[in-house]
Amino acid sequence: MEGTTVRSIVCIKRVPDSEARVRVSGDGRAIDSSGVKFVMNPYDEYALEEALRLKEQSAEGSVTALTVGPDEARETLRSALAMGADEAVLLRSECSSDGLAVARALAEEITTREYDLLLFGKQAIDDDNMQVPAMVASVLGLPCATVVVHLQVAGGVATAKREIEGGHEIVEFDLPGVVSAQKGLNEPRYPSLKGITAAKRKPLEEKDVTLAGPKIELIEMTPPPSRPEPQIVGEGVDAVAELVRRLREEAKVL
């Protein structure tokens, strides 16, 4: 089948690694990022991989990586370039947990570009908002499928399978449109040595942006509520009867 030429913009975010221990900073306004390893948001890797595959299928098209973030997010964009993106754009800004403010900044940049598909991870694993992809779509008046585990693009139409409770929805739309990626969409590649070297020569544009004033405000951040003191009921099968008794009589959950 003749591949459709797809020009993708992949929106990515720099986040703490999922294995990182998170501590709240002294002022209770953010996390303490000292010693925390930052990575490309894992769901964004699926989005980027999908864009790269669409480009490879048609032997045409392009992949642009775009982020809103601090100076350090340049490293996240370099990883995207190393994986195979053609160019990258950093919208330098303070962070915001107002999804709509971020979506508007992205949308403003996106309108200056030509594209067929906007790809995102389904959510960033720091704020866990799961808002920005659908918001960008709404702001730009584009169709959108979120939490997608399978995507097919042919003849200017995208067919996406999105995860819902107990099954999937099949969603269709005409390009251009927006897709947010869920784990399962593909298996993201690792950057090759050649890719890492090539990334250094690829264009990385930087510009300062000012986010719109937030409409939601963090009052304070706290550690999670502590759990009750753990109890070891016992060892092996002999502990089972006592476990069931405690679940029934003490915890009252059976």
Next chain:
Amino acid sequence: MADILAFAETRAGVLRPVAGEVVATARTVADQLNGQVVAIVVGGAGSSESASDLSRFGADRILVCEDESLALYQPDATVEILASVAEDVTPGAILFAASAQGKDLSARLAARLDVALGSEATEISVEDGAPVIIRPMYAGKAYGRFRFLGSPALISIRPNVFPAVSNPREAVVESLPVPEVAVKTRVVAVEAAERTALDVREASVVVAGGRGLQDESNWRLLEDLVDALGDDATLGASRAVVDAGWRPHSEQVGQTGKVVSPNLYFAVGISGAIQHLAGMRTAGVIVAVNKDAEAPIFGVANYGVVGDLFEVLPKLTEEIRAARRSDG
């Protein structure tokens, strides 16, 4: 005084369990603001009839848009319906379930109304006449308390956290016109999963397995336990076994899977990596079965059994069956 809109989700003309949670939570918030609860139902045939049940959870008005064209979730039309009701009612807040549909819809509506959205709230209070929410961030490794700087406040609530308490009202069911919209996103079909299991985020009991199970064929041990625990129980999985291809990603619990809050969580053969703990530490009661007494999972478990899961599990299933039988 401010009214609260509650979006009550349906599938195939039947209310989903989270609909009761959303309406009951809206009732609590509305009572603090001396307002009414206006429930909104959008769906195909049967929706009006199912919707009348929402008075049980405290809805004062129930607005239903029922049409065959809305039998599947249609985001463009649903956003229009909600936007037009919001314009009429000028609510203080609009509540959704943080479900596949609720999260998609609430983000679209927030952009449409140019207001903020607070996702996955686990607590809602009212301060100075406006809602304040607490929501887990970093998959629950930290919690944020947020205030809204505009109105309406859009809030999605985490399933299984807010109880669907009964609070009967005399509600009026009114029908809404089907909006005329340019449909851009077309939902053309729904495919049910092979197992029509309860979703891991919405089950009140989760039995999750990890690498300690050694092979995917051993999952029958967990399935037996789920079966013994009854209709409110379902399976979960660690990232390791999903990455190994033993279980579907829809069952994965953790920071890159689902964050769950069941009443009871069994972690079987799961050591307890940080990203897994982040996904289940808000469960009511956690039971861990692991042969390694030093496994981090025992640090969050209310009850731990150190031992060989291949011996412990069958015995546990048997004891639970016996206990449930004796309850009749």
